[in-house]
Amino acid sequence: MPPRPLPSRFSSLPGWLAVPGLLWMSVFFLVPLGLVFAISFASRGTYGGIVWEFTPSNYLDLLHPLYGKILGQSMWYATVTTALCFVLGFPLAYVIARSPVRWQPLLLLLVMLPFWTNFLVRTYAWMILLRHDGLINRFLMALGVVDAPLELLYTPAAVVIGLVYGYLPFMVLPLYVAVERLDPLLVEAAWDLYASRWAVLTHVILPLTKPGIVGGCILVFIPSIGSFITPDLLGGARSMMIGNLIQHEYLVVRDWPLGSAVSFVLMAVVMTAVVLYYRSASRTDGPLEGR
Amino acid sequence: MFSRLPRMGAFLLFLLGVAGSFSACGEASDGNLPESRPVLHYFTWSDYVGPEIIRDFEQREHVKVVVDTFSSNEELLAKLQSGATGYDVAVPSDFMVAIMIQQGLLSELDHQEMPNASLLEPHLQTLHFDPERRYSVPYLWGTVGIGYDSAVILTPPDSWSILWDPRYKGRISMLNDQREVFGAVLRSLGKSMNNTDPMVIEAAKERLLRQKPLVKIYTSDHYDQLLASGEVVLAHGWGGPMARAMAERPSIRYVVPKEGATLWADCLVVLQTAPQKQLAMRFINFLMEPEIAARTSERLRFASASRQARERVNALTRENPAIYPPLDQLDRLEWMRDVGRAIRLYDRAWTELKMQ
Numbered sequence: 338m339p340p341r342p343l344p345s346r347f348s349s350l351p352g353w354l355a356v357p358g359l360l361w362m363s364v365f366f367l368v369p370l371g372l373v374f375a376i377s378f379a380s381r382g383t384y385g386g387i388v389w390e391f392t393p394s395n396y397l398d399l400l401h402p403l404y405g406k407i408l409g410q411s412m413w414y415a416t417v418t419t420a421l422c423f424v425l426g427f428p429l430a431y432v433i434a435r436s437p438v439r440w441q442p443l444l445l446l447l448v449m450l451p452f453w454t455n456f457l458v459r460t461y462a463w464m465i466l467l468r469h470d471g472l473i474n475r476f477l478m479a480l481g482v483v484d485a486p487l488e489l490l491y492t493p494a495a496v497v498i499g500l501v502y503g504y505l506p507f508m509v510l511p512l513y514v515a516v517e518r519l520d521p522l523l524v525e526a527a528w529d530l531y532a533s534r535w536a537v538l539t540h541v542i543l544p545l546t547k548p549g550i551v552g553g554c555i556l557v558f559i560p561s562i563g564s565f566i567t568p569d570l571l572g573g574a575r576s577m578m579i580g581n582l583i584q585h586e587y588l589v590v591r592d593w594p595l596g597s598a599v600s601f602v603l604m605a606v607v608m609t610a611v612v613l614y615y616r617s618a619s620r621t622d623g624p625l626e627g628r
Numbered sequence: 629m630f631s632r633l634p635r636m637g638a639f640l641l642f643l644l645g646v647a648g649s650f651s652a653c654g655e656a657s658d659g660n661l662p663e664s665r666p667v668l669h670y671f672t673w674s675d676y677v678g679p680e681i682i683r684d685f686e687q688r689e690h691v692k693v694v695v696d697t698f699s700s701n702e703e704l705l706a707k708l709q710s711g712a713t714g715y716d717v718a719v720p721s722d723f724m725v726a727i728m729i730q731q732g733l734l735s736e737l738d739h740q741e742m743p744n745a746s747l748l749e750p751h752l753q754t755l756h757f758d759p760e761r762r763y764s765v766p767y768l769w770g771t772v773g774i775g776y777d778s779a780v781i782l783t784p785p786d787s788w789s790i791l792w793d794p795r796y797k798g799r800i801s802m803l804n805d806q807r808e809v810f811g812a813v814l815r816s817l818g819k820s821m822n823n824t825d826p827m828v829i830e831a832a833k834e835r836l837l838r839q840k841p842l843v844k845i846y847t848s849d850h851y852d853q854l855l856a857s858g859e860v861v862l863a864h865g866w867g868g869p870m871a872r873a874m875a876e877r878p879s880i881r882y883v884v885p886k887e888g889a890t891l892w893a894d895c896l897v898v899l900q901t902a903p904q905k906q907l908a909m910r911f912i913n914f915l916m917e918p919e920i921a922a923r924t925s926e927r928l929r930f931a932s933a934s935r936q937a938r939e940r941v942n943a944l945t946r947e948n949p950a951i952y953p954p955l956d957q958l959d960r961l962e963w964m965r966d967v968g969r970a971i972r973l974y975d976r977a978w979t980e981l982k983m984q
Contacts, residue, residue: 384727491845573845574804577982
């Protein structure tokens, strides 16, 4: 048993302090979630209301291959986004965590700076950059790289650019925390033992920063799979992600039961994916983990 | 080193919190601080109101008007259904008026209070969703059609089939609205846009699948800018935004295809929960005053339902078919109606179109 430095009067405090948060979560998270679950078994009234007759038909409707295709496409977008965020974010987080301590808050602030503007406004800004006579095309034409403007906006690439841009900070922050915790002496020791660059990365740095990598990937993957503004505005609504489907069912068709069923299927898929990912990540943990 | 982490975490959380607070949306604000003047809450489309017209009413009646906006009929309905109260006057479109009457969201009107509301264009006198105008007064109306750049498309098109012309691949925008897009195709197939036959909807979907490679974007809000900047040369959409595009790029023209298209009307209604019902009706009467209606029409670039407004608007407005539909078009126009359960057919077909 580790020694308890605090008097018992204090150690009992945390339990009490959790009550407001628990109440908040149960009232504003669990109750609405239960409602959505209940609605997913109801059916749509003629004028878009909810008819409370139990039916599994919303879920049966989702067995149509079309919805599997939407889910698959969303997962593909989210996976590509997560991978790109990792490739871009890891070196960035590493450099920030290894820069002089007094610079770090400023560098992190710069990473967070885009959050100070509404996401919708920033997405519109991307439209100005990517469109036909946009800054990027004008720049490329002025340099003579291309003769005619490139089709950048309203393409799948534009969607990925928008998603990576939007969620990169969610990757950088947990990675920064993980890299900052990484003891530089361990990396030095690896060099001293004649490890190659690749071995240092794969056997020392990556295993030791794994909690940050797992956290960052989850934080990027989940919001990207459910995004709907980016595919609409930057993708020209030519295709649907699962977020668009949910938004469409709730707000356009006013078919809340079907929208709720889609939401629950998405939640189930994401949760399964996260649990599997978490398990596979913790199984391969190096011996140094949890020292 | 470790002891700094919690502080850093708190700092990051604070930044995230700042970010979150920016994305919160505005709610219907009360706006009536310590003022004694009565307040009227007007719930309308964004960009659908002239501030100087509102000011006129405020001065005339010694009241304050608080304007709040929505961006789709569905958003309006969702807000009211979820219990938003305090609004007096709203502006739903035709098919939404029908739903709101059904849902008991509207208050009966007293036409004695608003004589101007009866001076309507003949074809807007008796509307299928509210034949006696017990709940609604048509306010602005128009058509859905095709806006095109006459500098690129030299022979003026007269049919929906121009939207299937491979020469304009990648330069076409369609409304991001399943009923309107299917409506256009159904009319081009010689069917009603309110058709509920699964075979017909399937046939319409097949036609739309063939069109999709040509479509640059499905959008309901900024096709006027795309037309004006030349990024698209053909746009499916409402007349008003086409008129805006014309103002920026004079070679833009507007056509209502010969196969027929949507006729729509946005209507003024008083909500069941309105705190200021009398004032609300005076406001409707004011908006339908011929002079005010004409100014509204010129400013918003939509036709007014007021019969006398047509005589008062300037010639540029009256003679622009994107703003004032020529009356000889009326017999090929059709109101969009609720299709009941068939909405799932449209919905499935629309989703399939998007996923192709």
